[in-house]
Amino acid sequence: EPEVTQTPSHQVTQMGQEVILRCVPISNHLYFYWYRQILGQKVEFLVSFYNNEISEKSEIFDDQFSVERPDGSNFTLKIRSTKLEDSAMYFCASSEQRAGELFFGEGSRLTVL
Amino acid sequence: GEDVEQSLFLSVREGDSSVINCTYTDSSSTYLYWYKQEPGAGLQLLTYIFSNMDMKQDQRLTVLLNKKDKHLSLRIADTQTGDSAIYFCAESPTGNTPLVFGKGTRLSVIA
Numbered sequence: 001e002p003e004v005t006q007t008p009s010h011q012v013t014q015m016g017q018e019v020i021l022r023c024v025p026i027s028n029h030l031y032f033y034w035y036r037q038i039l040g041q042k043v044e045f046l047v048s049f050y051n052n053e054i055s056e057k058s059e060i061f062d063d064q065f066s067v068e069r070p071d072g073s074n075f076t077l078k079i080r081s082t083k084l085e086d087s088a089m090y091f092c093a094s095s096e097q098r099a100g101e102l103f104f105g106e107g108s109r110l111t112v113l
Numbered sequence: 114g115e116d117v118e119q120s121l122f123l124s125v126r127e128g129d130s131s132v133i134n135c136t137y138t139d140s141s142s143t144y145l146y147w148y149k150q151e152p153g154a155g156l157q158l159l160t161y162i163f164s165n166m167d168m169k170q171d172q173r174l175t176v177l178l179n180k181k182d183k184h185l186s187l188r189i190a191d192t193q194t195g196d197s198a199i200y201f202c203a204e205s206p207t208g209n210t211p212l213v214f215g216k217g218t219r220l221s222v223i224a
Contacts, residue, residue, distance in 0.1 A: 003155075004155065033211075035212075035214075040216070041216065042117070042214050042215060042216045042217075043156070043201060043203075043212075043214035043217075044214070045211035045212065045213075048211065056210075056211060058211070091155060091156065093156075099207070101158050102156075102158065102212070103155075103158075104148075104155035104156035104157070105155045106153060106154055106155045107155060
């Protein structure tokens with residue numbers, strides 16, 4: 001069964017460092033998303049991406065964040081200068097249609113020290 | 114803003130029914146979802162219900178929606194140890210706007 005894959009599963013970084021989280025969405029999907037869950041908190045929407053551009057983003061997704069689809073298969077989330085409060089589980093998701101079922105990856109746990 | 118609330122923990126005995134509850138604030142919520150997260154895995158869509166429905170049944174799963182009280186529940190009949198997971202309630206006003214999730218309910222099934 002096709003699945004969304006994410007790497008790394010866990011990354012530890014120092015505050016101020018840049019981090020790139022990678023996702024490989026399901027191959028025929030057109031809509032891509034990043035969500036995050038801070039420990040003990042809710043899963044929060046960060047950004048959606050379609051046709052090589054951001055279609056929607058939340059207020060969490062500030063200038064420190066960026067997304068890219070560099071090669072037609074990967075979908076990346078970059079955090080330019082990490083802060084302690086960026087520590088969270090980051091989930092990538094993809095869907096075939098805009099209102100279709102979201103398929104989530106296993107998540108990448110980011111720990112900022 | 115929109116908010117979704119769930120109790121954090123539920124413990125049941127194997128073979129019993131589990132009922133996981135969720136409340137939401139957005140009166141325009143049209144699509145309501147239940148996701149399951151097993152340890153080390155991503156969020157898996159279990160079932161969903163449209164706001165023009167009161168109930169939806171799918172094998173051991175029954176979803177009940179009380180629009181007046183903005184209350185959604187997921188009932189798992191004959192709960193098995195394999196049902197142990199975190200269950201997330203989520204809502205979306207149109208189905209294509211970002212999902213708003215609750216914190217998740219950790220279901221523990223005791224053999």
